[in-house]
Amino acid sequence: MEREDPSIRDLPSAPRPRAHELPDPQDPRTEWINEITEDTDITSLPTAQLYELNQNLLDSSISSATPLMAELAPLTVLRAEYEGGSDSFVKQIDFLISKGYEGIRRSRGDGDCFYRSLAFAYIERIFNAEDWGIAAAKSISTLEAFLPKLHEAGFDGMVIDESYEIPRDLIRSIVEPNPGSNNGQTLTPAQLLEVFQNDSQSNYIVMFMRMLTSAQIRGNPEEYEPFLTHPDLGEQMGVKEFCEAVVEVLGREADHVQVTAISEALKVNVAIAYFDGRDKDGNVEFVKFNKAIDPSEAPVTLIYRPGHYDILDRRSIEALPFNM
């Protein structure tokens, strides 16, 4: 947009040193090119514009692929995908099936898969609890008690309220009919999935999970700082730097530190099945993060393939809506 301040119109244009004639020439490509056609030489584009182009391509390739959260599928489907390949993966799937895991719920591989999968499995677990009323109340009280820590971590109050709203309403609607939506009914499995498949709502949930993780790390620097390393460079990072660059930015994958922190924040047991084809006998290692008040509480179980998390389930198909 063009805005012209009349008060500056009459002034001479400021002299501009021709620094490009100074020694040590650097890349003079600073101006964005408005129209990019097939003939555009992309090397003539400024770095920032090139970055955005790449990012857009990446974004579109991810968004068109799989839903943010898929329906439950039998593990045998995953087995079929691996049958042409390494035998050790197939053995690992058989191992999981033998341990009673029949299904997998896939999430989109957009770097948020850990947070999205954990959030879904966490809420679904409340839904499926024997006494879901107590489970929901416990969860809400844990989250409410954590809110001050989000403020202490320095997040904007409005941002906290906004990101908490969706997970809170979801958990509440397991027990109480939500007058605002869902025709005054309690939550159904299909609606839970629908919320997680909706870009905006699903991302608000991911954002809330990331904020919990960040606040947990920021609030306990002595516990986490020794383990904070740059995901690509492996360099040691400070708490603030790590949280801002690795935890709070969407699309940044979660590693051991983040899994530990969020399990602690949610006070939940998390087990992660390492599905990496390493064990020749097909055993699958379950890495456990036991942070629930009751250590014997059944864990939320995820399956990790290098670079990606999905949800591991003991059922193989989606539950039928029982409360319709």
Added chain:
Amino acid sequence: MSDARLRRVNKEIADCKNDKSSNINIELIDNSPFHLLGSFDGPQDTPYDGGHFEVDIVIPDSYPFQPVKMKFITKVYHPNVSSASGAICLDILKDAWSPVLTLKSTLISLQSLLCSPEPNDPQDAEVAKHYMTSRTSFEDTARYWTHVYAGGPAPTSATPGGAVPGKASVAVRDEVAIAGLNKAHVDQFEAIGFERSKVIDVLRRLNYRGANISKIPDDKVVEELLKA
């Protein structure tokens, strides 16, 4: 869920209005809450001190999950701001954006960017080079731009005579001053018959100032002037 975006932006605008302590302003440009005008004062003890800087803000469709688009409307002389378009090179406006950031916190980050340029990650390579080659000269130019475009005070260091006779002469005098050169040196080579602007460019390129002057023979300057 575009309602969520509208709700958030409206809250952010209201929040900024209510917060008098940050001195960050956000206003509507047209009637859309997704195209805004942000503004703030230049930080103290910087060449931008005394200026008031306006920023064009566009809220993308998937805000806050995509970074807000910001560029300076006010011309700014800064390594990370395009001196022509106002485009800004700042990580949080690109891949380091997080939905926990707000319009206010982003504008505050822009304000801090004015305090601490990152010449190694420039938006305007020429300005960045100026910043790295001669800090004083860079600051003079930045101060001058602040005066001319952002309503900052007239740069006193560039007018050692005190009184400012007129705009035109300010510009002429400043051309030498902001290049960090001595007027006598420029006059000296101009007198030989070279164009004044060429003399300024060449002397700046040779870093013809301070202790350097004794190391640069006159014929080297003339040689460069002939090439220019």
